[in-house]
Structure formats: structure tokens, C-alpha cells
Amino acid sequence: MSTAPAQPVPDLATLDAIQRRVLWLAVRMVDAANRERPNIEGVKVGGHQASSASMVSLMTALYFAHLDAADRVSVKPHASPVLHAINYLLGNLDRSYLTRLRSYGGLQSYPSRTKDPDRVDFSTGSVGLGAAAPLFGAVTRRYVDAHFGPRPPARFVALLGDAELDEGNIWEAIADPATQGLGNVMWVVDFNRQSLDRVVPGVRIGQWSAQFQAAGWHVVELRFGGRLSELFTRPGGDALRRWIEGMPNERYQSLFALNPGEARSRFTEDAPAAVVDLLADLSDEEVFAAVTDLGGHDLASLLDAFAECDRVTDRPSVVFAYTVKGWGLPIAGNPRNHSQLLGGEQIAALREATGLADDTEWDRFDAASGEGIWCNRRQEALRLEPAPRRLAVTVPEATGAGRAGRKPVSTQEVFGRTLVDLSRDADLAPYLVSTAPDVATSTNLAGFINRMGVFHPVEQRAWSVDPALKWTESPKGQHIELGISEMNLFLLLGQLGLAWDLSHQPLIPIGTVYDPFVLRGLDAFVYSVYSGARFIVAGTPSGVTLAPEGGAHQSTITPSVGLELPGVTLVEPAYGTALDWLLCDAVGHIAAGGDTPTTAAPAEAASYYFRLSTRPLDQAPFEAARQRLGDVVLRRQVLAGAYRLLDPYDSAPHLRSRPGGEPAPSVVLAASGAVLPEVLAAAAELMNEGVAAHVVDVTSADRLYSAWQRTLRQGIRTATTPSTAGALRAAFGGTRGPVVTVHDGASHAMAWLGAALGVHCVPLGVDSFGQSGTVADLYRAHDLDPGSIVNAALAALELSHTAESTHHMAAE
16 A cells, blocks of 8 residues: 555554444444434334444554545445544544434434535445445546646545455456556455354355455455464464364354353364363463454554555555454344344443443543543544635536537537547646546547547557557546446546545546446446536437347436436437537536536536437537527526427417417427437428427426426425426427427336426337337337327327316316
């Protein structure tokens, strides 16, 4: 690991007193939440006293003797109470929160960057993701140092449970070429050999060590503490080591739940004579203390292991720290102690053993005591300066990359052009960074890569020359290429999007991925936006419009993901200029730190999901709307989520008032993305049949839905009639009749528009798996062709007419 400034170390007695207080506070927090807080609903509050206990020594050694202010730590989910206890003893958490674990507005069940009141570097909860996040945080720091100058030395530490190593994303992360050679990374595995349900029968340390070593990691196995290590040096010590190492895990774990005499008897049952002889002169208590002396609870051994990792500067390190689940508690080693809670008598005994009373149990150390002085000293040593949130740059409203030409153009192509144009802005360009999981060229990042290069910590020689793609790797490059792992993509985007905080350098991260495979990285996508990361991801190509590729490569439910995922704005434009405006707006919002909205919306999500297509579209319909509305109005509506692409009364004014004064029947065709040509063709056919068909291009169903929900909630909370959202009024105002929604995605993604507008709605979309074929084949199969859209419109009109007739009959 990279060497951080040396920290003075207190005497071990002081550290031991601190860890005993940390243990008490962590256990008592869970106890108070479950036994003392009123529980009206009768729903289990829960908590993890045993899982917290196994982490106490590891975290005490780190926070009170090893870490520097710039270091960043991810804490395993179930050790949340330990983290809060430490922050409290450091003076960084108000005492009132200690009795508010798992309560509304209080301490979260698992560490949360965005919800907890104290310092949390990495959110954890979905196991495996929080563990891998510091690895990608270190990738980000290496990139930042190379481009903006070295930051203060920082170590990126992950504290994870051994069961988390069952998660596949762990191994995807350590194997990726982008994560190699990070000497400032250390993972500490809480190797307690228990999962949620049981004591794990087979210890997989050999397999896991080999996998880390094969990935180029430095591995430390911290199995035995000082007492046991000293016994190994005596006559018979080798036999004792072999006896312990060969003992089944279940048998060894069971020792912790026994009294010293019982433990000695079970430990020495069938043991070699050399082992029995070695222990003969020791009391039962001494034998128990020795044979249960694990390295993960030996403070001196832990500090030595951390220092060893610091000295390894050319690769990441992992420490397998053997611990016992429930250390220091009467439930230690119990196979079902994962969620087990201490009873009232056990809590009272632990309080007394810690030297506390009812009126002092929540106290910090006396400021004049050795422990209090050290805690205050560590608070100062770990103090961080505020991080810069914003970039002092001006992002243009448009680059012109989407301007109409003679040839049809796809949104994927315009996306690539817009990035290239943004990279020509000398003020903005340094902060742009792209990434992709081995799909950079096929998602149109080639132009950006040709201009900005590929990032590598050491300049690499290019052995072949591609005239279309200049794959130049150097520390100056601004594209980070990943292996084929969507989980890694979203983990890296998340950390790049938190660089303003974790590396004190705001960035504008942009990633691309095949749209169907957004779902393969969804867990990491959720994790990153939950953590408050700011980034842009383009899912492209999307939908059944990728027709010849077949069903395995066709996305249908991804619009729902973008629409429903908090912290994300889904954008799905059809036309080049609209995409140009929307992408520049997103870049501007991220550059502004997410604090100052750049759209008409009063609040904006932190990240953006652009769902794009490779289908070239004629840009003339958009240009006609541009002439009709003007750039200022049209841009405002595009950014708000929808605009009137086609007004039937412009080309067919006779439909406004037919002979006899009655207007023609009216229907709204609302659509997103690549299906607009079919929608326009259907509108033309409907108008030929005497139906006024309005076409609304929904550029962001997400923003429309959010605007509608804001007005509804405002009405609910003020007990008033909700108003119509401004974005809906601008795009749909003045229209009459029902709505047909058309989308290359699940039909329900826009079906809510009928409720928002108060009219009948017939939603068309893709509600079954696709197959190979032409675009026309697939559109016909899923009722997205012009004829089906016309039939849907006529059906919607009939539904409205029937409902209106029924209403009149009921009134009479």
C-alpha cells in the first residue's frame, strides 16, 4: 500500500479499553432499539450484535491507531453499530443518535453516505458492492492524481465479511485490468467462518488466497494471536499448531460457547500426547484464553499486519483476519447468533464488566483520562477539509452536433458527436472521463477516444495502428476501458461520480453499455445512485429496434428501471438536436454539483440514463417543430420531458371545425425514441380518415411523471385540488380525446399518461421477448407498426365515446 503519514500508536492497554467501550456501545445500541423503543407495529427491529462484535478489534485498530484523515473506509453492513460507536467516541456523532438506531431520521441499518448523520465514506448493505467500491475509488484516485496532480496520500480500505466473498462481483472487480497495481488498497476480511444460517463447515481460505494471488494481490493470513503464537514456540508447539489447523471448523467454533473447563476437555479430546503435555501446566482459564486467541482480535498483530500491507506498494493487499462472531459476548461462536440478541440480564452483566452504570452507560471517556485524550487526538488526526462540489466551468446549451443534415441519423451517433464537440471545449474537456465494459467503439465512443486517449498509469507502446481508432494508452488518457463486466462499469461510474468527495476533484463521468445489459449491472447501478454519485450512462442500442440481433440482445424493461430508480433521470430522445440539448443539460447539471437545477424542474436527480438507438431517423419532423415553436420554447419543453412534434391543425386546419361546427375526433399519439417514424405515419393515415392526430414526442417520461407526481403530492399535503403539471400542459394542452402511448419498451412504462391527463389510454409496447428479424418484422409482431397504431387510436376513440355515452345515460 502507499505509505501514509505515520501515526503515533497508544499503548495496547488504552486501545483495549477503547475497544471494550466500542463493543459495549455497539451492542447497547442494538439492544436499546429492540428492547426499549416502543414497538407499536410488532415488527422486528433487528440488528447484529454478534456480527458487530467480530469487527470491534479490526475497527479499533484502524480508526484509533492506523488511519489518516485522507483514508477512505468501507465498513461491512452488519458492523454499522461499530462505526457509529467509533464516530461517537471520536466526538463526531451526537449522543441522541445512539438510541435511534434503525429509527426514522436516525442511524441507518447499514452504513449510508446519504442517510446517516456521521461520516460514512462508502454505503454498504447489498453485500459485495460496498467491499468492491474502495477498489474503484482507488482507480478514481489514480486517475485524479495523474490528471490534476497528486492528492494527499490516501488508503482505500474495505472491511468485509467472509461470506461476502461468495458474491461474484467481488471476483469480477479484482480481476479487471483497470484495478491492477493499486498499492493503496487494503481489504480486511472478517474471517469468522460463519454465515447467516450456520458455522461454515469448510474453510475456503486456501482457495480464496489463491484467487487473490492469481489476480496479483498481496495476501496476509492473520490466524493466531500473540498468546497462541508464543505457545507455538515451546516444545510441542508444532504439534499444537497442526492440531488446531486440522480441527474441523465446527468443532473449533464450538469452544467459544463453553466454560474454560469444558473447552479444555473438548479441545484436548483425542489430541496428540504432545499437545496434552504442552497444556498440562496451564490452568483451564489460560488454556481457554490461548486456544481462542485469534489474530483478528489481537490488536498488536492487527497493527503489524496493516503495517506490512503499507510496505507493499505495487499491488493491492488482502488481510484474512480470523475472528469469532460474537467476540466478547456470551453468544460467541453460537452457530445461530447472526441475529441473536442479548437478554436484559446479559446486557446488565456486560455493562458491569465494562465498568459502567445505568447513569453512565452512554458516556464518552472522561476527557482527562488516557482514553479520552487519545480519542480527542484521533478526532483531530482524522478531520477532513470540506470537499469542492462544483466545477467553475460554463457548459454550452448545445454543441450543434445534432443539427439536421441530409441523411437520417441515430441518437447513438449524435451522442458520440456531442461528446467529441464537448471535448473541444478547453475549459470543460479536462473533467470529462468516459468508460465502457469493452463496448467503447460499438457505442460510438471512438471519436472521444481518438481525441482524448485511453488512460493507463504507465504509457504503453501501440504495436498496431488502426486508422479508425487511435488506441493510445497513457496517464493523460481520459477513457478508462474495463473488461466485460457491467457490475464493474456501474461501480466505477459511481466512484468517478463521487470523486468530488472521495478525491476532492469533481469529474463528469460518462459511461456506455449495451442497453439490455444495464440489467446485468443493476445492483451496482442502484448502489451507486443510492450513494449519491453523479454520472451519465448511455444504454445503447436499445429495444427490439436492434432487430437482427434477436431477443437476447433486445431490452424491454429498461425504461421502467430508469423511470422508477430514484436518483436517476431517464432520457429517451428521438432526434439529434433534442439529444444535444439534453446531454449538454445533464453535463451542466453534474458540473454544477447537482445543487442548481439547469432545467425547468425544481429538483433534479444526480445521474442520467440516456436510452439510445442505432436506428437512423429523418430529422425533418423535428426541424418543422423547431420552425413552429422556436428554439427557446422547444428547448424548454424538450428538457421538461415532452413537446408537440405534430399539430394536426397546422397541416389540416379543416379538422378543427368540420361542416356543422363540430370538430373532428381528436387523439394524442405519445411516443418515445426510435418509433416516431411509425407514429408519424399513423398520424398521417388518421388525418386522412378525418381524425385529428396530435403527436407528442416524450423525451423524458421520467421528468413528465415526476412533474405529475409533484402536483399530486402538493395537493395531497395541502388538502387542495392538484393542478396540472406545467410540462403536461405545455405538451398536451389544448388537445381533446384519448391518448395512445407507443414505446419500444414495456407498454406499462407510459400507460400512466392516461391517468395524468384524465383520459382513456391505450398503451402499445413490447411485452414479450423479441426474436431476430427486420425492424418492420419486429414492429408488426409487437403492434408498433403504423397500422396497429391507427387501430389503437380508433379503439381509444371508441372507448371514450362509449364512456361518454354511458355517462350521459347515467345522468339522465
